[in-house]
Amino acid sequence: MDFRLGASAEALRAEVHDFVRDFMTHEVEERLYRTGVSHDAEYTAALAERGWLAAGWPVEWGGQGRDPLELLVLAEEMTYVDAPTIAPTVTTMVSKVIHAVATDEVKREVLPKALAGEIIVALGFSEPEAGSDVAAAQTRALRDGDEWVISGQKMFTTNAHLADYVFLLTRTNTAVPKHKGLTMFLVPMKQDGIEVQAVYTLSGERTNITYFNDVRVDDRWRIGEVDQGWRVMTVSLQDEHSAGFGTRIDRLAEAAEAWARDEVDGEGRPRIDDPDVRECLGRCATDAEVSLLLQRRATWLAETGTVPEAEGPMSKLFSSEALGRNAEDLVELMGPEALRSYFEPTAPQNGRIEHTLRYSLGTTIYAGTSEVQRNIIAQRGLGLPR
Template sequence: MDLSLTDDQAALRESVAELFEKQATPERVRAAEARGHDDALWRVLVQSGIPTMGAPEEVGGGGATVSDLVVVAIEAGRRVAPVELPGAWAAVHLLACSAAGREVLDGVGEGAVVPAFALRPLRAGSAGPVPGAAAADLVVALDGDELVALTRPEGTVAELLPNLGSAALAEVRTGVWSQRRVLATGEEAHRAHADAVSLWRVLTAAALEGVRREALRLGVDYVKERHAFGVPIAWFQTVQHRLADEATAGDGAELLVQEAAWARDTGDARAVALARMALLFAGETAFSTAAASLHFHGGYGYTLEYDIQLYYRRAKAWPLALGAPRHELRALATDLFAPRGLSKDLPAPHHSQARGGPLQGGRTTRPGPDFTEHDSLAEFRRSAREWADEHVDPAWADLEHATGTHHNADLHALLGRQGLLGAGWPAEYGGTDVDPGYALAVFQEIGARGLRMDGWVTTEMVARTILHVATEEAKQEIVPAALRGEVVIVLGYTEPGSGSDAAAARMRAVRDGDEWVVNGSKMFTSTAHMATHVFLLTRTNTEVPKHKGLTLLLARLDAPGVEVQPVHTLGGQRTNATFYSDVRVPDAMRIGDVDGGWGVMRVALVHERGTATAPGGPTLVEQVAAWARETPGGDGEVLLADPTVAEHLARLALDEEIGRLLGLKVRWVASTGGLPGIEGSMQKLYASEAEQRRVDVLTDLLGEQALLAGDAGPLHGAVEWALRKAPVSTIYGGSSEVMREIVAERRLGLPRSRPTG
């Protein structure tokens, strides 16, 4: 996995960005709206080899990958360039695959022929509206069982259809486009046309991603300048949060477009579905961002003088050329959930795998951002399953569900005795010779069997922080015992009334010789009733700003003055409220400097990581789709045959893919040595909000069946339980509001808070 552009693509992006900045200025875009096409810009693109860059080198093309085309399409979209590049590239793709088509391909490369592509088959000799056809000399279309290249006799014109996006839309009628060249027939023609439509989806999605980027920039720049009530509106939280949501979804759209291109370039089995997803989501995010930006422009955004309206119109218009999104959603549901799977209508790897390109030198071995995920633990999977078969009691999962405690003391002690907790840790602090990969595979297999290891997750996080910042005495006393399974550490950050504002901690710690005396309370100290220690955020200095007077202490939970009270939650999990009355903590158990606790917390967050379940299990959406495929509705048909049900499930699957990609980016940034702070906040924001949308929709889809819990309900009550758990997803680990603040400030450069006075 490598989510960066290749060096060639970075150079390509810089080159085409400069080209479009000069040749597709707002003035040029407005001037071209009457025709929907800028002839001078097209000539410049031809001179650069861009229209034919996706064709193989052996037929005169540039040998570019789809990932390369995406780079260009994004930059074209950023400038809403008045040329129809996705359709031209789709047409060139089909022309290059046919001997008859290659006869006219030179004309495209020389600028004598402007190509377009009819997305829908001809019906009764007509198709349309076709993007780019009003400016085209040649249209590639599917006519019955023939894939044809249609041209107009000299002197005839294709009438421009007035339209929302000021594009070169026109009907294509065989009476006007009367000269035809057959490129393919029969099943080959249908498959080739479907493949080109899929390519068009990816490239139009890329252009929409460019629209979104520029619309977001226009909005962010404007809110920093526009004043209301005496301050820039960028200070207003509602403005910041809306833009943060748009930026977060936009990052997901960018990743999805790149993944769809990668899938075509590599022949991945998900290519068709990912192309649909990319167009749907890129269209949604482009329009939502443009609409938000226009809104924040106020009345000026509604005028033709301001550029944002150019983006607003095209963000909605471009994807509608293929038809209503509901049809794409239904087709996506078929791709994802139909029993036949994804085997039909798959494209072969993109034909332009050849090296080199019109604006590039040599080609690296990867086609662009690489989404290949290798199971680095594959060699350990079998032995991990065997370990779990031997040692994991199936009754433990039932006990966890019944008690709401996501920690099993017997399992934890066993993992410690067998050296699994110490795998990969330094030997001088209790590390073992167990292979870390094997240990992680075991942890994942445990998760796959329905067991959580919350006690180890927090213990590992704190123990790694101790290794980083604590005294040698603390390291030697705590870390080896933790790796033996004898010490379990929980987090004591949140206090009643402070929520996600951890820096507002009021718990007091006062120095008394070689000890600290602690008084106060903590909320949501999960697993405290089964732990040995708590990592306490305390206030040691009240005379400095709140972030600077904090100190972290590691206190024993069996110390005099500690009280643990259960707190039961909607989702069935037990958490705790803990109270501390004159609790004494040795200074040796101070983790980090006095008043340096905020910095220690940031170190701890770097080490925060969980133990994921083994890969390959179906998601809740996939489980419900399988249930809907077998369950009849009121009309006797299975529920999945209901178009509304299919659309909803497809949309939820799209949400899940965006959450997965944002998580993938977090892992990639971390794997390259970076600290994925902003990326982590974006992933948490999107995934948690999506979880709440997901369970709301799934509950409604199940209807009265969603009321039933446990074995009385479908999927053993999984949807009912998910609805109970969902509310906390946008709260724990930092609320969505806090995540939006982080994105707004650190990603968009918006101010932290509204000024006073």
């Protein structure tokens, strides 16, 4: 593996670094947290103006043709400052699937707007009884001439209340094994029969539960072949399974070090002089470095044309568990004052330690639980049987 990013990636990092820090002021960060909405139209428009929404797309599609390592740098800098990237990231991820398997008509209608930041796409995968096992989805789509009638409910449809479309996993065949009876649709949200209700997570983020009550969808919005939805969906899951949280651990380590330098013990000595404190900080910094390198390895493999089938899940598994482990350790180290709420004026380091702990609890679940990641690593990386 080549550990060097290259001159182009480093130049991009410097440019993105300056932009996100100018945009993500304390006021903007607090507003996003207070509302729980992980989207900002002004921010998305600014990304589109700079070509960063379509940074990895071919130039002929309005992109910049950036390589995977440059895209990783882009994501790292935005994640570090908690920029509102979920909506544009999901929209771009679904756009890749549309580009690969949708009809030319749908491509012409959706892709230019998606890559310009003019529309939002939400994901409709999980259900109350189909979380990690999304193939157990029971939302039904029944054919009626040139239309489909969709009924069911989806959980964790983040930004569905803002979205123009939802990328929806449905069951179209109950007479075959569960993985073989699924079909994907890109459902316009401005349809009769769709109801979105807010659900707030432990970290304060707004997600949703979305109900589909006999929603009629034209067949042109079907993405891929009938009963082949699992193949279509796994194209998008490859991106999710290659996620990593190294940048968040890195910022956690920075906040913890700043606290240790500022705080003094009962005898007036800086907490950072305490060997136990230094050991805890060292573990956090080490886990941050390992997490960043694991994700960089998965990205490097993708750049060389190799699908990181096991390396991507390794990155997600290690970094998500390390994030929670270190946040918990730091809360115990700092004591009760660490539990002061995010953005409370008297909270140490603006409450970042406390918020990271709450945020971390979900990272081992979404985009594939730790158990799912271990199964993927065992089967695809080690060749073990199911």
